[in-house]
Amino acid sequence: MTRKAFIEKALKASMGLPLFSSFLLESCNRYDLEFPVLPMGFQGKVLVVGAGAAGLAAGHLLQRSGIDFEIIEAAPVWGGRMKKAVGFADFPIDLGAEWIHTHPDILSDILNSPGMDMDTKIDFIAYSPKTTQTWNNGRLRNHNYISKLYSEWKFKHTTWFGFFEAYIVPGIESRITLNTPISEVDYSSDRVQLKTTDGRIFEADKVLFTVPVKILQNELISFVPPLPVSKTKAINQVAVGDGIKIFVEFQSRFYPDMLSFGPILKAFRKEEKFVYDAAFGKDSDKNILGLFAINEAAAAYTQLGTESAIIGEFLNELDEIFSGQASAGYVKHIIQNWSAEPYIQGAYSYDFEEKQWRVVEAIQEPVADRLFFAGEALSIDHQATVHGACESAFEAMSRMLAAGQ
Structure with missing residues (x-):
């Protein structure tokens, strides 16, 4: 069963999964x-x-x-x-x-x-974001109930x-x-x-x-x-599409633990793009925001060509969502464009x-x-x-x- 198929099955069972999650039940089991x-x-x-x-x-x-x-x-x-x-x-x-x-x-x-x-x-992090939001049709919505449905693991x-x-x-x-x-x-x-x-x-x-x-x-x-x-x-x-990750340091935190795009169930089902607090559980005093995107959601950035164009597009997007706080608090960034890697050329198998x-x-x-x-x-x-x-x-x-x- 593909990750995509499992997520769709889970959603039909009203469990809900976050973007980039694998198998919800396996995240807690051996x-x-x-x-x-x-x-x-x-x-x-x-x-x-x-x-x-x-x-x-x-x-x-x-x-x-x-x-x-x-x-x-x-x-x-x-x-x-x-x-x-x-x-x-x-x-x-x-x-x-x-x-x-x-x-x-x-x-x-x-x-x-x-x-x-x-x-x-x-050291591992029991990864269960406490604050989850979606950006859909120009409106920011809270979905913090996701924290009751999802937990898995990350390195600390x-x-x-x-x-x-x-x-x-x-x-x-x-x-x-x-x-x-x-x-x-x-x-x-x-x-x-x-x-x-x-x-x-x-x-x-x-x-x-x-x-x-x-x-x-x-x-x-x-x-x-x-x-x-x-x-x-x-x-x-x-099916293997484009893939990109972006990390940005900001002077202060203005974003939730996780942010998805579009209607929440559709966004979770496609699992193609999300923004997240990369410092979650890391014992860090830095404000590091991460972007993960694959397929068409990644192509919107990778096809821009230059690093300055990519980070500019991302900051503009964040400014629209968070009322200009991204550009005002920007410190530095790092971009990993997997589609541009000559011996990778994309993300991972999707379907x-x-x-x-x-x-x-x-x-x-x-x-x-x-x-x-x-x-x-x-x-x-x-x-x-x-x-x-x-x-x-x-x-x-x-x-x-x-x-x-």
Whole structure:
């Protein structure tokens, strides 16, 4: 079930969900992510393309299993859609993935450390906004009852990026090659050859692709022979729109914990745009307002082109809502335009043109028993989440090595 479908189901049950929320019930309950035991006997090499959450989780599993591997990342930094900004405020800013979307114990599952008490190592915020408003037809309305319907978790002093930075990357950093875009994949022989944009060649027995769906849709990587038509069709049936996050520091606070746009039920159902107090629960004395937007709501900003135009549009919007207080109290800002990132090119998987399970199964299907695929879009139950990306990587690695070399 997609996030969008779950939200619609929840709304019909009159539960209500906030924007950017995942599964309301899971935010309070324990969800187990199975760290697989890989089959013994594989003597070959695995290449993982992409060093986002799925690629790093795959590397962590391979390292723990003693399998030879290398992670190839196109960008100059690892993390994918996990990214943090340090120094903007008195706490790290999540420029990408931010909410945990399930119980924090999921972090132990990702690490395969069931005895590790994450509460003693990482501080979490029980995230339940107390003041919620909507802006609709030129009118600001209060909906504070949402606080009784919604609660989940966030990091207090770190970020998703910080979690991977502290607990996963140190063990596999020597296996990560950055600044290495892959342009062509030749799997016509027993060993797969990956050619980079600068002409280098990497070889492996099996390859796991964890690049964002947009990269495959826009054919930044070519395949020899071409991927099966059924797979390319499925890849193009995943809806991924624009994505942007903006953070602004103000001299004083004039905004609620959360602000959505349009009729409240429609806004919650689409979950495409909201403004929120980014310092909520952070023990911060800074007034930091965040904007999260995807799809058409994000395109309204990303298509403006320049940073000055984007922040100008956002401040004008806030001035209209809050009677000029935004421009009057503006201090500084930071913008993360995910659509402009050359190896990301958008937000995350939002919906599917056909049945989700059918599209996901078609993309997951191995090609020539050598090419495999994982990522946030390929988790049936936890699509569009960090732990869903990790789950898909674990499943793909189990499938890849089930038959040995």
